[in-house]
Amino acid sequence: MNRDLQKDKLRSRTQAISGFYHQKGRMPSFSEVAEITGLRSKNAVYKLINQLERLRVLKRDSKGRLIAQSIAFRVKILGTVEAGFPSPAEEELADSLSLDGLLIQNPSATFLLKVSGDSMSGAGILPGDMVLVDKGEVPKSGDIVIAEVDGEWTMKYLKKRAESVLLLPANPNYQPIRPKKELKIAGVVTAVVRKYR
């Protein structure tokens, strides 16, 4: 019951912000959020904004001001079915994640790739596997990346050290690669999928 109450609160606050956005054509400031949601402290607003940011309802820019995300479209977020009896199963399932949602963080920047080599077998990526490649992510050290090194394409661990960049295989039969001229990263591997039957 407590959870439902919280959810209702979050929903009505989101609606208040959405209403403000559509009425005024801009996002509210922190103090305005406090005013329209009835929150009394800036800290409470901060927590609410954090929560909504995680749900991709809105975003903050570099200066901390709010930017509309899904709130800009008149789609009901956190939507549960309003008509009929609220079934307990429905309430619970409203928050469940699809396999797609789990594997794909950024749907408009994710590509498929069928693996042909075995240089990443130690990382559990085998020939014939499908990997999901995100072009929108910023590659970090330790990520598995799809990269073009001196004109050759490869999938390896990216290791950044102080000055140099190294591409490491996960198979003792392959040598680490140190880019001589050029390194272009096409995307970060975010998941591997293998279907057995």
Next chain:
Amino acid sequence: MESQPLTVSSWPQAILHLDADAFFASCEQAIHPELRQRPVITGKERGIVAAASYEAKAQGVKRGMSLYEVKKVCPDAVILPSDYETYSLFSVRMFEILRRFSPDVEEYSIDEAFVDLTGLRRSFHGPYGMIARKMQETIEAELGITVSVGVSLSKVLAKIGSKHNKPHGLTLIPGTDIHIYLNNLPVEKIWGIGPNTAAFLRKFDIITALQFAKKDEGFIRNHLSKPYLEIWHELNGRSVYAVTAVSKSSYQSISKTKTFTPPSGDKAFVFAQISKNLENACIKARRHKLAASRLIIFLRTHEYRDFGVEMRLSRPSAYPADLFEKLRDGFSRIFHPLCFYRQTGVVLAGLVPDNKIQYTLFDDISKIEKMVRIYDTIDRLSDKFGKYTVHHAASLPTKLQTQHEGERGDIPKRVTNLFRGENKRQRLGLPMFHIKV
């Protein structure tokens, strides 16, 4: 006179037009990174150039050129079969990215969009140019294709902007600068003005877009029709054509055509092709809950001569079983046994919502309802198992011959390189990189 601005306000409203650069070829270069900076051409299955990358255009390849000619002017061109599935995925993603910036996105065609940016400067804390630049950068980073963008006060002007500097251009035309861009632009380059109107305008010494824009309203009203008056307003920075954000669900007509090689003179085969066109068009009409009140069919001979016939239906319908009689009737009127045909097509016209159908006095309602149930079931089977799980026997002979025999029969890599669980009709809705790693 030439240096006098057409309007004094810079941004009473801001409309952006975005046009992908050599879209199909760019998509191919995005999923085949080894093809970047190389001349790439799509349209192998059609025998002509559907799209050419800028590298190919630089060597003299033009749209619509035959592939035989391409091999002469650009021997190192990479010629690929069209992969519409991938292009559509890129297109949908491109529009999704645009919607992150503004809810008012009009999907004008597969590779073109209009976006209303008016009022967004404050939520992005920057000028319109910065918003446009960000859109361009996001599309480039996430999709790996480049786009050209124009921002101005109206759709017509935004389109002039996006064409101004292609590829990868960004052109802003504020109200105070419109005259600069129109001064050197021939009048026939304006969106909506064709060669005939341009020739007509030349009789009044109107050569450039600026001369056209500077004419007074009386002249336009006296000599031209309403659409040109609208264009004239748009050129003067007064937006007439609104950006309509609704996705395309209202159709004027639905058409389905298919080309096959080699051309065929086999009546059963050609009829099967047109029957499949009809089934296809009806599936699309049913998906949009529409029904056709007119049926147009046409055949194209191997000498590119078209024969067509238009038929009025007694009751609007989107069920092939309803339309087959008319189809057969029209087909027998235009089919000549001594001709070879390379293309068939069906157009469903006079579309009305399928819940507003007026039955005629002689319709057997129970029979129609039975038919509706059958097609509902077929549509559900198709959803579950892929298109054409169940189809009419008349369409069967299409299997007599593959769609394109010989070299043109190449199919896109995405269709041959399947994952376990994918099949010929149903694949994951994500574009696929073709990189060997």
